[in-house]
Each structure stands twice: as structure tokens, then as C-alpha cells.
Amino acid sequence: MKKEENFSEWYNELVETAGLTDKRYPIKGMNVWPAYGWKIMQYIDSFIRQELDATNHDEVCFPLLIPKTEFQKEKDHIKGFDAEVYWVTHAGLNELDIPLLLRPTSETAMYPMFSIWVRSHGDLPLKIYQLVNTFRYETKQTRAFIRVREIHFFESHTCHVDEADAQRQVEEDFEILEKLMQKLCLPYKLLKRTEWDKFPGAYYTVGIDTAMMRGRSLQLGSIHHYRENFSRPFDIKYEDVDGSTKYVHQTTYGMSERLLGSVVGVHGDDKGLVLPPALAPFQVVIVPILAKGNVEAVTAQARALRDELKAAGVRVTLDESDERPGAKFFKWELKGVPLRLELGARDIEKSMVAYARRDDGKKGSFDRSKVVDEVRSMLEVIAKDMRAKAQKFLDDSIMDVDNMDFKEVPEKWLRFGWCGEQECGRKIEERTELKILGSPYVKEDFHGKCLCCGKETDTVVYAARAM
Amino acid sequence: MKKEENFSEWYNELVETAGLTDKRYPIKGMNVWPAYGWKIMQYIDSFIRQELDATNHDEVCFPLLIPKTEFQKEKDHIKGFDAEVYWVTHAGLNELDIPLLLRPTSETAMYPMFSIWVRSHGDLPLKIYQLVNTFRYETKQTRAFIRVREIHFFESHTCHVDEADAQRQVEEDFEILEKLMQKLCLPYKLLKRTEWDKFPGAYYTVGIDTAMMRGRSLQLGSIHHYRENFSRPFDIKYEDVDGSTKYVHQTTYGMSERLLGSVVGVHGDDKGLVLPPALAPFQVVIVPILAKGNVEAVTAQARALRDELKAAGVRVTLDESDERPGAKFFKWELKGVPLRLELGARDIEKSMVAYARRDDGKKGSFDRSKVVDEVRSMLEVIAKDMRAKAQKFLDDSIMDVDNMDFKEVPEKWLRFGWCGEQECGRKIEERTELKILGSPYVKEDFHGKCLCCGKETDTVVYAARAM
Secondary structure: OOOOOOHHHHHHHHHHHOOOOEOOOOOOOOOEEOHHHHHHHHHHHHHHHHHHHHOOOEEOEOOOEEEHHHHOOOHHHHHHHHHHOEEEEEEOOEEEEEEEEEOOOOHHHHHHHHHHHOOEHHHOOEEEEEEEEEEOOOOOOOEOOOEOOEEEEEEEEEEEOOHHHHHHHHHHHHHHHHHHHHHHOOOOEEEEOOHHHOOOOOOEEEEEEEEOHHHEEEEEEEEEEEEOOOOOOOOOEEEOOOOOEEEOEEEEEEEEOHHHHHHHHHHOEOOEOOOOHHHOOOOEEEEEEOOOOOHHHHHHHHHHHHHHHHHOOOOEEEOOOOOOHHHHHHHHHHHOOOEEEEEEHHHHHOOEEEEEEOOOOOEEEEEHHHHHHHHHHHHHHHHHHHHHHHHHHHHHOEEEOOOOOOOOOOOOEEEEEOOOOHHHHHHHHHHHOOEEEEEEOOOOOOOEEEOOOOOEEOOEEEEEEEO | OOOOOOHHHHHHHHHHHOOOOEOOOOOOOOOEEOHHHHHHHHHHHHHHHHHHHHOOOEEOEOOOEEEHHHHOOOHHHHHHHHHHOEEEEEEOOEEEEEEEEEOOOOHHHHHHHHHHHOOEHHHOOEEEEEEEEEEOOOOOOOEOOOEOOEEEEEEEEEEEOOHHHHHHHHHHHHHHHHHHHHHHOOOOEEEEOOHHHOOOOOOEEEEEEEEOHHHEEEEEEEEEEEEOOOOOOOOOEEEOOOOOEEEOEEEEEEEEOHHHHHHHHHHOEOOEOOOOHHHOOOOEEEEEEOOOOOHHHHHHHHHHHHHHHHHOOOOEEEOOOOOOHHHHHHHHHHHOOOEEEEEEHHHHHOOEEEEEEOOOOOEEEEEHHHHHHHHHHHHHHHHHHHHHHHHHHHHHOEEEOOOOOOOOOOOOEEEEEOOOOHHHHHHHHHHHOOEEEEEEOOOOOOOEEEOOOOOEEOOEEEEEEEO
16 A cells, blocks of 8 residues: 555555455445444534534434425525535325435525524524535546445534624634644645536635645545525514524534545554544553563553553553564554554563554654653643645645646645636636635735736735545 | 323323424424433433443444345334335436335444454454334324334344353343333333234334233333344354354344333423433422522522532522522423422522422422432432332233133233234234233243133243233
């Protein structure tokens, strides 16, 4: 498995050998979550819950099926999804009067209820979220976590008195995102999508993008401001303090199992997964180094070490299997365990514990008496170093260009000026065969010329080939 | 709302007014989980996870959709579900070559994978579970949590070397169940279903039944021993220690959101929900009793009390809204909060805190300095008393009969002898219009005559009208 040589093969093989997914289910693009992968995804979910609960969002759960009649209420929305929804047409032995579709996203499931729930300004803001399975009939090549047909999905939906309050929600979403991404050790860009690429029905869309190998971009999620685009067709309005009736302004925020896919793709290496400590089912693995005559003594010490770390809240496993140490190293490196401790007779004699970091392979040893503190701070160092390394990778993936006179399009994210005209944007996309990801939500200092027409502009945009 | 007078109306109204479900979603039998109901369901889920993890089951997540071809592999199974599955026939603009169905239960989703996963005796026992949404096209009248078309569902599936090991799993399932039901304060009977009522494809089925009003029974879940009934059609076999190839023996264990429905139906009263302390989002509500001149002082004391209880791990809320105390009492009684604390100027003077129990309405007061311990032990007492009351209700719902000479069938579970012949069983069911729930899994001491043919028998069975 060589990440540099063939990222695609490396990724597709690793997600299975490391136990994150099983692609042998008899429907393409619908994969089984085995225990290890599901556990990691549940850590990610728990971080999302933690941040959403802390910002007064209520967790709810809406039905999976949506009547065709509701789905058709917002015109752009149905156009955007028409080619990728699954239709339930029969139940039991009957044909249904109104076909039902499997939610690709829940706007049209939720908003008929919002229209009942929201009555007065006192009901606002309404802030809810759910963690559910969604469905999209992908016709492109599927890829575990990144392009699948059943998607493990988080979505929050909010209603506000006006555009400004909805805008404040968008800003809060960015704060939530930043906290989450710290735990995942993932750098990202917030890029405001072009008009022709925004979410069907949105006023504007901010994409959350990270860089993968060879200048590929991967969208991890998105945040949308809907203004009144959905509240009008779904009739979600409230009585304001002055007695007038107004439509709510809405936002949504969605992220998927791609978060896990990007953890694999960004941090992984030729030995396997490299898991950020926050989402590792085991943060530490202890491998006892046994020799004839000391098996019982070393095992007893290794168990004591495990119990001590466990009592301190470290997620730790002791590998007592019959395999050789080398085979154990190999196995746990594949699984991405951030820190390995080794304990043999000599270590015990010297009151030391040997360690090896998964992220950079560095080795050393801890004083046995300080091991709990040392492990804790090492896990923090690992997270910090993983963040820095990933940030450098993202930065290095970006290349400034001021003309399109390249023979071959560089395997980079391109950064350049754009006059903002759709015609120029489309031409640039055609010429480069890249997608314009958009302009940075947080303005970047820039003055230059439109890559296409040469007009002076302060607007900079990023373009890349999407995964 | 009068539970005794019209249980059905009482139940249907309560589940909505208390915020457990919203039935206004535009598909009948597919309801929205609002925050309060979902929170309680998540407590139930967390208890299930806790017990399953402790008994070495791995949590996984399988796709929702099942190809028709897999679904048809076990003949009895498809016959049992044919009339109640939802069919996905189209995706995007295409008709699918092989129709897909929404899982009504996951045997046929999981077992093709088990056939890949299980290779040798070293892979056994295989013990997995998932918490997912399942679908059944109910044609009967729907009822929140009890008969719905999208069902929040727990299912564990296990594979074993032989029938005896599978049998041990069934016994372990009973232990898991008992621990869960202690927390829910629900009594139940384990009844081995008749041959004509067992799960499609099962070797035997044990139903988990509880009593609702007027002699109704409600099946909360079931545990099945499949023997080799599924492993043969799905080709799940292993190489044994002696090199021979054998089919695995399988079990499953399933429970649904009916657990919540029965908590509502068994414990609730005319004032609203009565939640067992283990699953109450708020175990304690503090209502400050304010009067002119003492608002600030009492509020400060009430907040201190809340913080003290919170720090001690009690789930507590302080109602600082503008409503009168009476309105607050009403609201939190409806929500089923187990214990209410009241704090006014007089209580503070006497260093006391007044309390009112939700389960039996009893009032009294705690010494302020001992309030944390008092609350903790009171919550335990409430749980204990709720269990005892519910157990008495179940016991009182049962009536021994030795003939069918009743003018009207009593509104009870009937308990009687049965020779075991299907012909007699069917006749009894026709005459009484009850369903035979089965014979107690843990044998009850009995000697009598078959209710139908009069033959002497040691087998006693229960029959009831199902909810």
C-alpha cells in the first residue's frame, strides 16, 4: 500500500483492512459499518452532539420517508435532487397513491412541521439537529465514506426572526466546526460557493473543504443561509412583537461520514490509519515483550500499567494475544493507535516504559512512575503535531496563479483573481477542468486580475479537482 | 384525560401533550420524535448499549436496504413479511433491476455478511447488535410507539458453534432484559410462543409481554433461537476443531420503541407521564415559591440548590419561568418528572425543602443540609415503589380459568391448561377471541386440564387480547 503512488488504491484497501468498513454488502455504495469503524464514527457523532447541545440545539429525529408532494414544494430543490433520490412506490402488495422518497436531506421532511411549530416570535430561534441515514443514488464511482449511497449524516436546521439573526447562526456554526476540527486534527477552508454551485434552494452556501492528495479537494460539509427561500413555499411564519406576520429566515448545517474519510485520507500513511487521539477507540496499546522465564512477571506488570492508565481515563488495550511483538506492532499500526507502549524485563528493571508514536514513528521511554502524566501530555503533543502537519499539507496544496498558460494543469488547488462574472467563471472551469470552490468566507487580502478577462478585482477564489 | 375511562384516548393524547411524539407528520404511522421524547428514548438506548457492551456484543450498523434476492432466501421468513414491506423500485430516473426493500428486521441484510465473516470455530461466538430504524407497512390502526410504520429498533444477532451455546445466549439475553426492565420499572412475562405464532423462520420464539389496561397484552420484544434455519439458506458455516464443516446456530433478540410506549401506558396517570428516575431527562424540578420582597433571596437559594444537586449528578432543572407555581406543577407533572422540590421563604427560614412525589403524590419535606442524600434515596424509593405497583397491576391482570362458560370474555389475561394440540389452541383462540401468548419460559407449577379437550396436562398458557 503506497499512499503517494496510488492514493485511490491505498485508500480503498486501507478502509477495509483497518476494519472501518465492509464493502462486500450486496448493494454497491451501501456498506456495512463493522465495530471498529462504527466506534470511531460514534466518537465523531458524540463531539457533534456535545457542541450542538452546548449551543442550545435540540436533538430530534424525523421520519426517513418524504411524500413526493412535500418534496416538490421548493422548485430549485427538487430540480437539484431529482436524479438522485430513491423512490418507494409499493408497500406490501399495494402500489402507493403518493410515492415516498428516501430523504437525501431533510428540508422537505422538517419544514411542514416547522410551519406548525412556529407561531410567534417567542418560538424563535428554533434550533434542532439530527444524526441519521440519508440516501443519494450516486451514479459516479462510489468510494467508502466519500461517495456512498447510504450516508451517515448530521444536519442542523434553524429558524430565525430575520436575516441578521440567521447570519449570527452561520457564525455560530463556524465556531462549532472549529471545535470539532480541532479534535479531528483537520485543517479546512470555508469557501462561499458560486451561484451555479450553491445548494438547491439556498441564498448562499459555504462549503467546508479540505485537501487530499495531488491537489484534490474534499467537501466535508456545508452551511447554508436560506433567507425566506424555504419558509415561503412551506409557509413558516410567525407573529412579531408588533402583531405583524413575517416569514422566518432559515439556516442549515450538514456534515457526513466524509469526516471519517478525510481523517483516513489526510492522516493515514503506508502503515495504515493514523487516528487523532480524540477519536481513537484505543489511544494506547501496550505490547508486553516476553521471554522465557519472565512471562508471568512481565504480564503482571503490563496489566498493572493498563489498569493504571484505564483508571486515569486513558482508552488503553493490552495485547495479550499469542502473536510475536512485531506482528502486534504491525496490527496496531494498521489500526492507527496513536501511542504504543512496550514493556519488557529490561524496562521493568530500569523502571522505564518504552514508547513509539504512531504519527511520526519517534521512539523513546517514559519514567514508569510518571507514565500517566507522560502519556496524557504525549497524546496532546501528538494531536498538536498532527494538526500542524495536516495544515502544512493543505498550505502546500495551494498554488497562486495569474494566468492559464500551463501545459498541464498543476496538481494543486489554484488560487487566483476572478471578476465575479459567471461567464468568466465557467470559462475558467472549462479551461482548467477544475471546479471553482469559491471565495474565502473570511476575506483574504488580495488585489489582482481576473484569471479569464483580466479585469482588476479584489476577489480571490480557489479552484480544485473534487474527490 | 381519564386513563380508566378511555385508555386509548388518554394514551393518544398524552404522548403528544407531554412532548414524546408529534403525529402531524404527513405520513400516517411515521411520527416525529421531538426533543423530549427522543431524549427519553436515548436513555433507553444507552441502557441497552451498556448491557450489550458488557456482554461482549459489538455494535455495528448495516445498510437499510435489502435486495429482494437476499430477502427471498428463507421461505418462511419472506412469507411472514411479504405483506408488510416497503419496496424501492426506482432510483433517480431509472427503474432498478433488482427491487430493494426497507428492512423490517435485518436477518437477510446481515446473514450474507455472516457467511463471509464466519470461517472457523475461532470466529465464534459472533455477537453483534445495532440500533436502527426499521419499517413495516402496518395496515391496522397505528398508535405512537406501539404500532408505527417506521420503528426505532434494537436487534442483536449471534452465531454459535452449536445449539447448546445458542441456548446459553438466550439465557444471557434474559439477564440483559431483566437489568433493563429494572431501570424501566416494568414487569413482564417471558412466554414461549405457539408454533403458529413464532417468528417466521425461528426454531422457537420467546415473547416479552407486559400488561396494559383491561387485560390487554403488549409485546415489548422477542428472543429467538433459529437453530440452523437461517445458516443453511445463507450458508453460514465454520470449520470445527476436528476439521469438519458445520452450520452455525443462531439467535436474535429484538426490542423496539414499544418500551417507551409501555412506560407511558403502565406508569402514566390522569395527570400525565410518570417517568422512572433512570430515564427522566429531569429527575427533579425545583419550583421557587416567590412573594413580593423575597424574589431575589429565594431565587438565589433555589439556584444554589440546583447547583448542589447538579454537582451531585442529579438531573435537575429549576423552573424560573413567569408562570404561577400551580401552572408549573401542572406542566412538570404532565412531563412525568419523578420528584418536585418547592422552596419558599418559610422553607428557607426552617432550613427545609418541601417535596412532592410524582408517582404517588405524597408530600413532605427534607432537611436542607441533607437534601442531596435525601433526593438520591427518594429517587430509589420511587423506582422501587413504581416497580411494585406495576408488578401488582400485572399480577392483578391475570385470571385463572378452567372452563370457557363465560358470557363475556373477562378483560383479563387468562391462564389455563392446554394439551398442546394446535387444534385445541386454535379453538380456544376462536372461542375467547384472545391470542395464546404461550407458556411461561420459566416453568410454572401447574396441573390441570386442557381448557378445550379436558385432557390432563402440566402445561399452562396465557392468553390475552393484544394491544
